[in-house]
Amino acid sequence: MRFIYNGKLPFLHLKTFLREQGISGTTYKKLKTNKAILVNDKNITGNILLADGDRVSLTLPVETNTLALEHEPIDVLYESSYLLAVEKPAGLLVHPTTEFFCSSLANRVAAYYERTGQQAGIHPVSRLDKNTSGVVLFAKNAFAHYVLSRQRMVKEYLALVWGCPAPLTGRIEAPIARKPGSIIERKVDFTYGVPAVTEYVVLKNYGEFSLVKFSLLTGRTHQIRVHSAYIGHPLIGDNLYGIPGPEGLHFLHSWHIGLQEPETCLQRDIYCPLPKMFLERIRTYEEGAK
Secondary structure, three states: OEEEOOOOOOEEEHHHHHHHOOOOHHHHHHHHHOOOEEEOOEEOOOOOEEEOOOEEEEOOOOOOOOOOOOOOOOEEEEEOOOEEEEEEOOOOOOOOOOOOOOOOHHHHHHHHHHHOOOOOOOEEOOOOOOOOEEEEEEEOOHHHHHHHHOOOOEEEEEEEEEOOOOOOEEEEEOOEEEOOOOOOOEEEOOOOOEOOEEEEEEEEEOOOEEEEEEEEOOOOOOHHHHHHHHOOOOEOOOOOOOOOOOOOOOOEEEEEEEEEOOOOOOEEEEEOOOOHHHHHHHHHHHHHHO
16 A cells, blocks of 8 residues: 655654544554554654655555354455445344354355455444345455545435325434433434434335335434334334334345445445345235236
């Protein structure tokens, strides 16, 4: 990885310059300890001042992981030397927990790295609820994770909701807080909640339900689920915020993520097609309406 300092200031500390390039303080310390930073092809040990035109080279440490391997197929949507985007099916955790330590998307990614001979870390950048499907991003090293986590990404979801929201295009601004007595459930709370903003567009109405595109402007836990229920149109299958009942699959899908590539700074748009259960629900309605 190479950078050239073409700064407006006559001099700039190396650490400050690298932070502007997306190198976290922790990664900087590791690079310096491992003598993995070169300035004008010379190894440095201190936080020197850079002058205009100085060349900075980094050798990022090789990362590995210790997750249990789950040899299940994964659908890769996009991959580069710094980033992996895969499709998560509904019903699967993104990463292991103390209760389920070897059955998650991260465990499947670990097995994928082994199959493809990659030494890479597993750093989830985007997370989805267990019963939400769609695009999940994994950074392959700490640098990429730091850069991606600081970005304001485009995040668009498709959902099937009961009824038809009115107006057909809208913006939901309703703060969200944890529901008292629950570690999972959230609610709209204009007194104690944190700001939450969701935009939506009704793509098509199918009588008793509608296909809606949601765009997240903030990233609160269960934000779309809470907001869609708040406007009176909960997700189909969402038994926590809609019709009460046992946990089941709800119709929410991470359809599109737009980001800036860590290595090239180019814009990248990643899409994930609607899963089978969405298509079958729509097909069943259309066949019944004939």
